[in-house]
């Protein structure tokens with residue numbers, strides 16, 4: 001099962017019928033292999049390796065296949081369906097646009113684009129004044145990178161250095177990947193950009209008895225010792241809201257020291273809120289946990305509830321740096337995306353999803369503490385805030401490969417009617433729609449606990 005390839009032979013599993021789950025066939029369900037084989041034959045390998053399930057229908061926090069099996073969804077696909085799968089208000093808003101036949105309007109003005117941008121700016125915390133819209137998260141990061149460097153040129157920096165954090169993730173296009181990921185993910189680029197500087201992530205075990213603020217300052221001192229001077233050589237700092245694969249949050253004083261450093265040295269502070277925004281962590285945007293006001297930030301995923309929508313938001317002086325037409329794309333502000341984005345904000349407000357994320361987050365944390373204490377050390381730690389969490393497994397306690405163990409838990413959960421986020425590493429992530437019913441959240445966590453126990457005891461780990 002290594003390298004993310006799951007066995008596709010249907011296995012007889014326990015039949016399940018609860019208020020939120022139904023497993024009534026073998027798993028993978030008959031026909032899954034046939035369909036995956038068509039995908040394997042016709043689609044790039046880069047899309048392979050997913051769990052052996054074929055989605056047919058989705059509603060709120062439930063996923064269904066054609067055979068009628070039903071799963072509790074702890075993934076929101078990949079932190080997208082914050083307002084619930086197929087949210088009715090979002091669908092109706094998109095349908096209204098479709099019924100007018102206006103699937104696209106390029107950069108010509110439309111009422112929906114004006115209404116959405118006005119509402120988006122109101123929704124975002126001050127000092128956001130303007131936005132630019134795109135389709136994917138990675139595109140938004142490219143745009144933020146360009147804005148940071150344009151600002152550096154405008155303010156007369158000698159070099160256009162951008163500081164980012166080791167292990168953070170920002171997407172798969174050139175600048176986004178230069179700013180994130182591990183070394184192995186950057187090999188394809190050949191020559192590396194000498195003006196991208198990576199500093200270490202402030203994990204608790206890296207901090208030791210250092211404060212977050214001192215940890216940040218020490219990282220910057222190391223850069224300075226290497227001949228990179230903040231005032232003249234750095235124009236931007238990019239932080240992911242939390243580090244993705246393990247949902248690791250920063251110490252607040254780390255981010256505050258970073259914000260002060262940016263201010264003192266005329267450096268733009270940018271946040272990547274693509275995964276962490278739109279209520280996921282119990283705030284509208286994750287940077288609010290750290291009490292800082294970034295100059296600009298990137299959004300995507302939950303922004304459009306599943307319709308491709310991303311954007312960069314920030315102060316007007318930054319957002320207006322590019323000349324007319326210099327930072328648009330064919331699908332920027334697509335009317336369907338604007339309709340979905342507007343309906344998403346209205347749904348977040350109508351359903352109180354930010355407060356719900358906090359309230360349900362307490363249930364999540366409480367149950368994860370139990371899971372950890374019952375895991376015999378296999379869960380070495382977990383991180384949770386709002387409705388995102390990551391469980392980190394321990395190699396030794398898991399019998400050698402925590403990543404294999406995590407994969408087995410994902411598969412066992414799938415067989416039991418629960419979908420969790422597979423990371424391909426030693427973690428499992430949880431990110432249900434913010435609309436999930438309390439009982440479904442509790443039921444899913446209990447299924448996850450059983451899956452961990454089954455893998456621990458049933459398969460020799």
Ligand SMILES: Cc1ncc(COP(=O)(O)O)c(C=O)c1O
Nearest residue numbers: 136137138169170171274275300
């Ligand atoms: C924090 C973060 N930034 C950027 C991206 C890239 O977004 P996209 O996949 O829409 O290009 C992701 C996607 O997983 C993400 O989690």
